[in-house]
Amino acid sequence: MVNTYWILLIKINYQLNMKNYEQLIEYFEEQLKTIKYKNDPLELYSPITYTLGFGGKRIRPVTTLMGCELFCGDYSKALPQAIAIELFHNFTLIHDDIMDNAPIRRGRETVYKKWNSNIAILSGDTLFALAYQYAQQADKEILHDILSVFNNTAIEVCEGQQFDLNYETSSNVSVQEYMNMIRLKTGVLFGAALKIGALIGGASTNDANLLYDFGVNIGLGFQLKDDLLDTYGNEGVFGKKTGGDIVSNKKTFLFIKALEISDTKNREKLLSLYDSIDIDPEIKIAATKEIFSNVKVDFAANKEIDKYFTSGMECLNKLNIPNENKQYIKDVAVKMIDRNK
Amino acid sequence: MVNTYWILLIKINYQLNMKNYEQLIEYFEEQLKTIKYKNDPLELYSPITYTLGFGGKRIRPVTTLMGCELFCGDYSKALPQAIAIELFHNFTLIHDDIMDNAPIRRGRETVYKKWNSNIAILSGDTLFALAYQYAQQADKEILHDILSVFNNTAIEVCEGQQFDLNYETSSNVSVQEYMNMIRLKTGVLFGAALKIGALIGGASTNDANLLYDFGVNIGLGFQLKDDLLDTYGNEGVFGKKTGGDIVSNKKTFLFIKALEISDTKNREKLLSLYDSIDIDPEIKIAATKEIFSNVKVDFAANKEIDKYFTSGMECLNKLNIPNENKQYIKDVAVKMIDRNK
Numbered sequence: 073m074v075n076t077y078w079i080l081l082i083k084i085n086y087q088l089n090m091k092n093y094e095q096l097i098e099y100f101e102e103q104l105k106t107i108k109y110k111n112d113p114l115e116l117y118s119p120i121t122y123t124l125g126f127g128g129k130r131i132r133p134v135t136t137l138m139g140c141e142l143f144c145g146d147y148s149k150a151l152p153q154a155i156a157i158e159l160f161h162n163f164t165l166i167h168d169d170i171m172d173n174a175p176i177r178r179g180r181e182t183v184y185k186k187w188n189s190n191i192a193i194l195s196g197d198t199l200f201a202l203a204y205q206y207a208q209q210a211d212k213e214i215l216h217d218i219l220s221v222f223n224n225t226a227i228e229v230c231e232g233q234q235f236d237l238n239y240e241t242s243s244n245v246s247v248q249e250y251m252n253m254i255r256l257k258t259g260v261l262f263g264a265a266l267k268i269g270a271l272i273g274g275a276s277t278n279d280a281n282l283l284y285d286f287g288v289n290i291g292l293g294f295q296l297k298d299d300l301l302d303t304y305g306n307e308g309v310f311g312k313k314t315g316g317d318i319v320s321n322k323k324t325f326l327f328i329k330a331l332e333i334s335d336t337k338n339r340e341k342l343l344s345l346y347d348s349i350d351i352d353p354e355i356k357i358a359a360t361k362e363i364f365s366n367v368k369v370d371f372a373a374n375k376e377i378d379k380y381f382t383s384g385m386e387c388l389n390k391l392n393i394p395n396e397n398k399q400y401i402k403d404v405a406v407k408m409i410d411r412n413k
Numbered sequence: 414m415v416n417t418y419w420i421l422l423i424k425i426n427y428q429l430n431m432k433n434y435e436q437l438i439e440y441f442e443e444q445l446k447t448i449k450y451k452n453d454p455l456e457l458y459s460p461i462t463y464t465l466g467f468g469g470k471r472i473r474p475v476t477t478l479m480g481c482e483l484f485c486g487d488y489s490k491a492l493p494q495a496i497a498i499e500l501f502h503n504f505t506l507i508h509d510d511i512m513d514n515a516p517i518r519r520g521r522e523t524v525y526k527k528w529n530s531n532i533a534i535l536s537g538d539t540l541f542a543l544a545y546q547y548a549q550q551a552d553k554e555i556l557h558d559i560l561s562v563f564n565n566t567a568i569e570v571c572e573g574q575q576f577d578l579n580y581e582t583s584s585n586v587s588v589q590e591y592m593n594m595i596r597l598k599t600g601v602l603f604g605a606a607l608k609i610g611a612l613i614g615g616a617s618t619n620d621a622n623l624l625y626d627f628g629v630n631i632g633l634g635f636q637l638k639d640d641l642l643d644t645y646g647n648e649g650v651f652g653k654k655t656g657g658d659i660v661s662n663k664k665t666f667l668f669i670k671a672l673e674i675s676d677t678k679n680r681e682k683l684l685s686l687y688d689s690i691d692i693d694p695e696i697k698i699a700a701t702k703e704i705f706s707n708v709k710v711d712f713a714a715n716k717e718i719d720k721y722f723t724s725g726m727e728c729l730n731k732l733n734i735p736n737e738n739k740q741y742i743k744d745v746a747v748k749m750i751d752r753n754k
Binding site: 112113115116167170171189190191193194196197198200201202204205208212213215216219220222223224226227230231233234235237238 | 453454456457508511512530531532534535537538539541542543545546549553554556557560561563564565567568571572574575576578579
């Protein structure tokens with residue numbers, strides 16, 4: 073009886089001590105600000121401080137902290153790896169923006185636009201190496217495992233970006249190919265962020281792998297939600313104009329799936345809209361959304377999101393941790409997918 | 414007496430068993446060829462196999478093997494790290510060629526020229542991550558130390574490249590600034606290659622650091638020799654046309670030092686040659702070499718090379734290893750500096 077009482081008390085305390093998502097974001101932001109980067113050569117380090125000062129959602133590093141906290145109760149043990157994940161993510165953004173000719177990110181000029189491509193290539197490379205400097209700050213017993221996850225993920229993210237570039241000029245991308253591309257470009261980093269945190273927290277290999285699969289699934293849902301918000305978001309809440317993907321002919325899930333499920337008439341109309349060069353952007357957005365509505369592609373996207381969410385939850389349920397802790401991590405998944413910005 | 418006899422015998426055997434430089438290059442080339450890269454997406458992996466199939470001197474990875482052999486007698490223990498060093502070096506070449514607009518390397522089209530900049534950025538990034546995959550294949554007791562050397566070096570090499578880019582448009586670069594730039598861009602990787610090998614071979618921290626300093630010094634001499642060969646090399650042996658640095662207005666040691674030691678007349682003549690746009694390349698090369706000869710800058714460069722060689726030898730002499738082994742590594746330094754191609 074006494075034992076049960078104590079176990080219950082410990083469980084409740086443990087649960088109460090766990091930081092909520094917003095607290096962890098705040099903690100991470102504070103810690104990130106304390107990093108002192110070198111400043112010589114200035115052209116190399118200014119873009120790095122500039123990029124990391126952009127803000128951003130910080131979801132990925134916070135899931136690393138959570139993954140750790142789930143198993144050992146102390147999120148701060150995973151701080152170096154959380155920083156590594158965030159630096160790595162920002163390195164990919166700097167290089168992606170060169171490749172995508174993207175002038176604006178998070179409301180500010182991108183590095184390649186503010187400085188130039190050479191500086192963006194080189195400061196990105198430096199950020200990648202800095203990420204490894206943080207990733208390697210782990211106990212020697214688990215260092216190799218952590219680096220394996222980190223390396224494999226880095227390679228997969230590059231593969232995902234290459235597929236994305238290839239699909240820009242490819243006329244027939246299947247839904248399956250698209251999903252594989254976003255799994256590599258977005259999903260695996262969520263999986264890795266959680267798995268690395270879990271490994272630092274002392275999770276078993278099985279639990280760490282389950283959390284990885286959970287992360288990949290939720291990451292896929294997260295990206296599909298991105299596609300949806302870009303077209304259907306509430307501009308006031310979303311914080312930027314919707315329809316950007318349509319205007320730039322981006323092959324999102326909505327476009328690819330719409331082509332797949334459309335009849336010949338709608339398919340031809342959609343393809344001709346994406347072929348038009350001088351069309352007024354507002355007219356193009358409205359006409360494309362009309363086809364999307366006709367074929368109910370938003371419904372199909374939400375169904376797909378549900379599918380990945382369910383798969384993620386199945387992984388979560390198999391984890392060998394208390395149910396309260398499962399709920400803790402489930403709340404984040406809901407936040408990532410049920411967002412409106 | 415018996416003891417001395419045995420020690421002598423072991424020493425001789427050990428020395429006889431040590432591979433010579435050419436044998437290690439052959440061994441490394443064979444091992445490098447056995448690596449199976451993925452091939453999907455093809456656009457990402459083709460440039461990697463293409464670049465590594467270029468050839469190249471393979472000096473850096475071979476010094477890693479040697480650094481290891483010096484301390485444990487078995488060079489093959491350091492093979493993963495030797496591969497890591499070579500992959501890293503090739504990653505920097507792919508990215509540098511974009512930044513330098515260099516169309517040709519080792520007699521073949523560069524990656525950015527053969528494919529495009531985006532593919533060069535991304536395959537370079539992938540190669541960087543692949544390098545880490547090999548670097549991390551070390552015993553857990555020394556993994557952290559090895560990665561620290563690897564990370565710090567990666568960052569310094571980026572810094573060196575940034576200084577190099579800055580100096581392209583800077584009108585007054587001092588010899589000291591130039592030497593610091595080539596220390597970062599070239600020297601530290603030689604130091605790291607040797608130090609990582611030594612750590613795997615079981616060297617003490619002191620010996621590993623001495624070998625690092627030796628490598629940096631020899632690396633500096635190696636780069637100065639590069640500058641000399643580009644202007645004074647025998648074209649038949651050098652394998653390419655000399656004078657390329659002069660034609661492209663590259664601020665080499667020869668140019669910077671010549672400006673420093675010239676009288677006003679020669680300085681103005683040299684600056685005006687580098688300012689000329691429509692000048693015939695052969696005339697420019699001949700006129701520049703005449704000034705170089707007037708101020709004896711080749712003599713100054715050779716003196717500088719000797720200085721770094723001597724500093725390197727001082728580090729080598731302090732190493733706690735048999736003299737035969739010191740000679741083994743000294744031979745490589747001589748090969749690196751007394752080369753004519």
